[in-house]
Amino acid sequence: MKRPLTDALIITRRQLLLLRRVPEVLIFSTIQPVMFVLLFRYVFGGSITAGMPGGYVQFLMPGIFVQTVAFTLAGTASGVAEDMTKGLIDRYRSLPIARSALVFGKTLGDSTLNIVVLMTMGAAGYIVGWRPTSGLAKVLLAFLFLLAFGYSLSWIGIFIGLIAKDVRTVQNMSFLVTFPLTFLSNAFAPTTGMPRALQYFAEWNPVSTMVAATRELFGLKNSFGVTAGSFPSQHPLTMSFIYMIAIVMFFVPISVNKYKNVAKR
Amino acid sequence: MKSVVAEQLVKTYKSGNVRALDGLSLDVEEGTVLSVLGPNGAGKTTVVRILATLLAPDSGSATVGGIDVVRSPEKVREIIGLSGQYAALDEVLTGWDNLVMFGRLYHLSKKQAELRATELLERFSLTDSARRSIKTYSGGMRRRLDLAASLIVRPKVLFLDEPTTGLDPRGRQEMWGVIEELVTDGVTLLLTTQYLDEADQLADDIIVVDHGKVIARGTSDALKKQIGGEQLHVVVEQSNIAATMEIVAKVSQANVLLDEGLRRISAPVTTGSSALIDVLRLLDGVGIHPLDIALQRPSLDDVFMSLTGHAAEESVAAAEGKKMGKRSRK
Numbered sequence: 181m182k183r184p185l186t187d188a189l190i191i192t193r194r195q196l197l198l199l200r201r202v203p204e205v206l207i208f209s210t211i212q213p214v215m216f217v218l219l220f221r222y223v224f225g226g227s228i229t230a231g232m233p234g235g236y237v238q239f240l241m242p243g244i245f246v247q248t249v250a251f252t253l254a255g256t257a258s259g260v261a262e263d264m265t266k267g268l269i270d271r272y273r274s275l276p277i278a279r280s281a282l283v284f285g286k287t288l289g290d291s292t293l294n295i296v297v298l299m300t301m302g303a304a305g306y307i308v309g310w311r312p313t314s315g316l317a318k319v320l321l322a323f324l325f326l327l328a329f330g331y332s333l334s335w336i337g338i339f340i341g342l343i344a345k346d347v348r349t350v351q352n353m354s355f356l357v358t359f360p361l362t363f364l365s366n367a368f369a370p371t372t373g374m375p376r377a378l379q380y381f382a383e384w385n386p387v388s389t390m391v392a393a394t395r396e397l398f399g400l401k402n403s404f405g406v407t408a409g410s411f412p413s414q415h416p417l418t419m420s421f422i423y424m425i426a427i428v429m430f431f432v433p434i435s436v437n438k439y440k441n442v443a444k445r
Numbered sequence: 446m447k448s449v450v451a452e453q454l455v456k457t458y459k460s461g462n463v464r465a466l467d468g469l470s471l472d473v474e475e476g477t478v479l480s481v482l483g484p485n486g487a488g489k490t491t492v493v494r495i496l497a498t499l500l501a502p503d504s505g506s507a508t509v510g511g512i513d514v515v516r517s518p519e520k521v522r523e524i525i526g527l528s529g530q531y532a533a534l535d536e537v538l539t540g541w542d543n544l545v546m547f548g549r550l551y552h553l554s555k556k557q558a559e560l561r562a563t564e565l566l567e568r569f570s571l572t573d574s575a576r577r578s579i580k581t582y583s584g585g586m587r588r589r590l591d592l593a594a595s596l597i598v599r600p601k602v603l604f605l606d607e608p609t610t611g612l613d614p615r616g617r618q619e620m621w622g623v624i625e626e627l628v629t630d631g632v633t634l635l636l637t638t639q640y641l642d643e644a645d646q647l648a649d650d651i652i653v654v655d656h657g658k659v660i661a662r663g664t665s666d667a668l669k670k671q672i673g674g675e676q677l678h679v680v681v682e683q684s685n686i687a688a689t690m691e692i693v694a695k696v697s698q699a700n701v702l703l704d705e706g707l708r709r710i711s712a713p714v715t716t717g718s719s720a721l722i723d724v725l726r727l728l729d730g731v732g733i734h735p736l737d738i739a740l741q742r743p744s745l746d747d748v749f750m751s752l753t754g755h756a757a758e759e760s761v762a763a764a765e766g767k768k769m770g771k772r773s774r775k
């Protein structure tokens with residue numbers, strides 16, 4: 181009688197319905213990244229630009245795409261935490277549905293939100309001069325790749341939402357995960373200017389490999405410092421793929437398991 | 446046939462080291478109503494959560510509709526409805542959204558789910574607020590919608606955890622009406638309550654629970670009988686309390702209770718007015734003149750009082766604080 185996929189899709193629909201009922205969520209999740217685009221393009225862009233083909237905006241956009249997708253982890257996490265604390269979880273758990281449906285449905289719903297956000301950002305980027313040179317197919321592939329990365333990260337969000345005691349803690353924990361990852365990376369400036377030790381961290385950082393991979397897919401060449409020649413710098417796409425699979429393989433089972441036990445605490 | 450059977454349930458919460466259930470057993474005959482009556486912290490929610498497969502007992506066993514709740518929780522979930530102590534609804538969505546979504550999760554088609562939502566909203570007088578977000582609902586409306594959500598697939602067995610707590614008198618009356626209708630339709634119902642009149646009004650059978658144990662069970666009438674026919678109340682001066690208690694105990698041959706604030710001594714008596722006369726004569730013999738003396742037909746409050754050694758209303762007040770604490774966790 182179980183239909184895990186249909187059940188998950190119903191939960192996904194609910195996530196989308198939430199966006200319709202509270203349009204602010206959608207507006208704020210798109211405004212923030214668009215502001216980042218404008219901020220970096222016009223405020224910092226002038227000083228970081230040095231010698232980049234097509235200008236800083238070409239370099240910046242992949243970084244901001246990845247950062248945005250990474251930040252949605254916090255939204256997933258607080259959504260889960262809210263459901264856990266409001267007693268709503270008891271309702272779900274007393275329904276004859278697969279226990280994994282709720283969490284799977286949520287990750288899918290948040291990915292759908294990411295589609296809208298990425299499209300808006302792409303448009304904003306285009307307006308301020310972002311022009312990928314690799315052709316439509318590769319650009320679409322890059323976006324798919326970004327969505328996949330967002331999807332894998334949303335499982336970390338689910339896990340944080342399940343283990344945190346309240347929504348405030350969730351925000352702090354999500355911040356602790358996403359902030360160092362996005363800023364100790366090549367997202368906004370080449371890593372070549374960093375201290376040596378940081379360069380190693382930055383090059384192996386999944387955010388960096390993702391940014392490097394999307395840059396390549398958008399037709400941009402990456403530059404590397406001390407780590408030039410390392411595996412992630414040579415094969416950012418493969419490396420990112422490995423990271424995504426590792427994240428999913430690690431966090432899906434522990435999150436589903438945690439979810440099953442959560443009301444027993 | 447028994448629709449719900451629980452045997453020797455034990456549950457200890459690790460955090461806090463509370464033995465919430467301490468060998469609790471109960472059963473509900475098909476098509477009847479069992480009320481689990483108890484003060485805050487008695488273990489009511491815990492037993493409901495175990496029966497509704499939300500919580501596993503440490504030991505003991507339970508079946509619902511003949512199905513083991515620990516071994517086949519999925520099968521149990523298909524025949525039960527649960528309306529927990531706190532409304533379990535999606536606050537952001539509208540009443541309509543909630544019912545349709547839960548209907549879909551109960552595997553109804555889109556059409557069926559919408560039809561059922563319309564029916565239920567109508568039945569619970571929520572049609573006018575169907576398109577409003579739950580955030581704008583009053584406590585009573587939430588409660589009704591929550592109950593509606595647990596009725597989507599016409600459950601065979603329904604669990605209601607304190608369905609009228611927090612409702613105003615009118616809301617309670619309405620809820621009672623709805624519950625009585627459900628029972629007429631043949632659902633088997635287990636409901637928990639802190640209100641004695643509620644148990645009296647709705648239930649065929651009552652179990653009184655305190656500290657995770659059943660301390661009495663029976664019909665409302667049987668429980669009244671169990672503590673004797675009538676209650677004798679004597680109010681005396683502070684200095685005479687001890688002597689009076691002794692005398693009352695001698696006449697009543699049962700548990701004597703003292704309400705210190707009111708300086709009121711109470712005990713069940715079986716011999717009616719002759720007990721009253723006996724007490725008066727004995728008191729007169731030692732020179733005690735009661736300020737007030739009365740014989741009262743027992744209420745369920747008295748039942749509770751004599752069984753738990755504390756008044757139900759009192760513990761309700763005391764626990765309001767605790768409940769607020771619980772809520773603030775949200």
Ligand SMILES: Nc1ncnc2c1ncn2[C@@H]1O[C@H](COP(=O)(O)OP(=O)(O)OP(=O)(O)O)[C@@H](O)[C@H]1O
Nearest residue numbers: 445458460461463465484485486487488489490491
């Ligand atoms: N998750 C929990 N962790 C630790 N202790 C708990 C937990 N839930 C309940 N308890 C404790 O177990 C006991 C029984 O709780 P339960 O919620 O079953 O009582 P109740 O009869 O439903 O009370 P109320 O009328 O306040 O709803 C109480 O002492 C309570 O403090």
Ligand SMILES: [Mg+2]
Nearest residue numbers: 489490491530
């Ligand atoms: Mg309770």
